[in-house]
Amino acid sequence: MSMIRDLRAVVRPARPSLLKGGVRKGGVRMDTGAYDTTRDPAMPSAVVDCAVYRDGARVEFGHALTPQEAMRQVRRDGGFVWIGLHEPTEAEFSGIAGEFGLHPLAVEDAVQAHQRPKLERYDDSLFTVFKTIHYVEHDRLTANSEVVETGEVMCFTGKDFFITVRHGGQGSLRALRHRLQDDPELLAKGPSAVLHAIADHVVDGYIAVADAVQDDIDEVETEVFSPGRKGTPRGTDAGRIYQLKREVLEFKRAVSPLLRPMQLLSERPMRLVDPDIQKYFRDVADHLARVQEQVIGFDELLNSILQANLAQASVTQNEDMRKITSWAAIIAVPTMVCGVYGMNFDYMPELHWKFGYPVVMTVMVGMCVGIHRTLKRNGWL
Numbered sequence: 407m408s409m410i411r412d413l414r415a416v417v418r419p420a421r422p423s424l425l426k427g428g429v430r431k432g433g434v435r436m437d438t439g440a441y442d443t444t445r446d447p448a449m450p451s452a453v454v455d456c457a458v459y460r461d462g463a464r465v466e467f468g469h470a471l472t473p474q475e476a477m478r479q480v481r482r483d484g485g486f487v488w489i490g491l492h493e494p495t496e497a498e499f500s501g502i503a504g505e506f507g508l509h510p511l512a513v514e515d516a517v518q519a520h521q522r523p524k525l526e527r528y529d530d531s532l533f534t535v536f537k538t539i540h541y542v543e544h545d546r547l548t549a550n551s552e553v554v555e556t557g558e559v560m561c562f563t564g565k566d567f568f569i570t571v572r573h574g575g576q577g578s579l580r581a582l583r584h585r586l587q588d589d590p591e592l593l594a595k596g597p598s599a600v601l602h603a604i605a606d607h608v609v610d611g612y613i614a615v616a617d618a619v620q621d622d623i624d625e626v627e628t629e630v631f632s633p634g635r636k637g638t639p640r641g642t643d644a645g646r647i648y649q650l651k652r653e654v655l656e657f658k659r660a661v662s663p664l665l666r667p668m669q670l671l672s673e674r675p676m677r678l679v680d681p682d683i684q685k686y687f688r689d690v691a692d693h694l695a696r697v698q699e700q701v702i703g704f705d706e707l708l709n710s711i712l713q714a715n716l717a718q719a720s721v722t723q724n725e726d727m728r729k730i731t732s733w734a735a736i737i738a739v740p741t742m743v744c745g746v747y748g749m750n751f752d753y754m755p756e757l758h759w760k761f762g763y764p765v766v767m768t769v770m771v772g773m774c775v776g777i778h779r780t781l782k783r784n785g786w787l
Contacts, residue, residue: 452491452492452493452494452495452498452499453472453473453489453490453491454490454491454492454572454580455488455489455490455580455583456470456471456472456473456476456487456488456489456490457471457476457487457488458471458476458479458480458485458486458487459485459486459487459488459593460483460484460485461485461590461594462589462590462591462592462593462594463587463590463593464587465479465485467479473487473489473501473502473505473506474501474505476489477505477506477567480566480567481566484566485566486564486565486566486567486568486596486597487566487567487568488567488568488569488570488583488597488600489502489567489568489569489570490569490570490572490579490583491569491570491571491572492571492572492573493519493572493573494516494517494571495517496517499513499516499517499571500513502569506531506562506564506567506569507530507531508531508533508562508569509528509531509533511526512526512528512531512533512562515533515535515560516533516560516562516571517571519558519560519573520558521535521558521560522535522659522663523535523536523537523660523663523664523667524663524667525666525667525670525671527676530564530565531562531563531564531678532561532562532563532564532601532676532678532679533560533561533562533563534560534561534563534601534605534667535558535559535560535561536558536559536560536561536604536605536608536664537556537557537558537608537659537660537661537664538556538557538558538559538574538576538608538611538660539554539555539556539611539612539615539657539660540554540555540556540557540576540611540615541553541554541555541614541615541618541619542554542555547622547625547626547646547649547650548646548649549643549645549646549648549649550649551646551649551650551653552653553619553622553649553650553653553654554615554619554653554656554657555574555575555576556574556656556660557572557573557574557575557576558572558573558574559571559572559579559604559608560572560573561601561604563597563598563600563601563678563679564597564678565596565597565678566596566597567597568597568600568601570604579604579607582603582604582607585603586599586600586603595680595682595683596680597678598678598679598680598683598684599680599683601671601679602683602686602687602690605668605671605687605690606686606689606690609668609690609693609694609697610693612657612660612661612694612697613693613696613697615657616657616697616700616701616704619650619653619654619657619704620700620704622650623650623704623707623708623711626646626647626650626711627707627711630647630711630714630715630718631714644712644715644716644719647708647711647712647715648712650708651705651708651709651712654701654704654705654708655705657701657704658698658701658702658705661694661697661698661701662698662701664694665691665694665695665698668687668690668691668694669691671684671687671691672684672685672686672687672688672690672691673688728786729786729787731786732778732781732786732787733787735777735781736774736777736778736781739770739773739774739777740770740774743766743769743770747766
């Protein structure tokens, strides 16, 4: 049972807090997780790696195995085979599907991609779909910034095989495979141990992305409520907030549907899942629920920020209209006086008075100054 107690340390290495730009606190850069699609020329074009594991160790054959050869080795000597594929075509995947007896509906989903996270049980296999999330680095959030990029990892779990089909340009499992190979006790538990490791790896990615998205939201929130001119909130571009909200919605679509499958894996006994491994899916489901709460909170917070930004824009417009109205009222005084004395009547008072001009000018200036002070005292200027 020591292997089980150390399970989290194996499949979940130390995860530093992610800051924007893919760096951790302290300035040490984190792995961006880009796909390594380097393929062995001797393998079918979609196969990234194919290996046989027996007693928790990878069996070396001195040459690259095809999936059919690997399966024959497993049926003859025991163990299980782990095959990794990247964006296979229907023709490339059909041979593997036939060899392992995969259900046609699951095969169709794996080839076409763009699937909702889910767990489907068939007679001899489990089909699991994970949405991977990658945080896209950007210097400054704009109305066109891409914040999160999604990919897919589809897993076929059988008694003596494990097949991963990946879509998208990020979410590599190569490092995870190497970590698992460093712990033979864990791999000896079979394909279900690999399924748990992938689920834990994907959810850890969600946590890292959630931390980075939180930084973006904090930045936008600060800009919306930070003082602008004369102490009033300066607001921000509503397009930036809306774009961030759309990216959070994409994040939510990856996280929310996965919670139920993880709960099923942790709560219901399944023939293809080792009982010692099953209990650890409960930990994955717990972390996933926490991320889901964060993402829902992001969505609600962005709604509030967007409403506040629009309210501030309305307030700013009203303030500008008050200033325009105030200056129009001030200008109306000399306009009225000049309009009256600009009329061409022969008999008008003060037209021939030598003090008429300075008196009229003094009255106009005095009235303008008085109106200006009144409006300024009332906050219109």
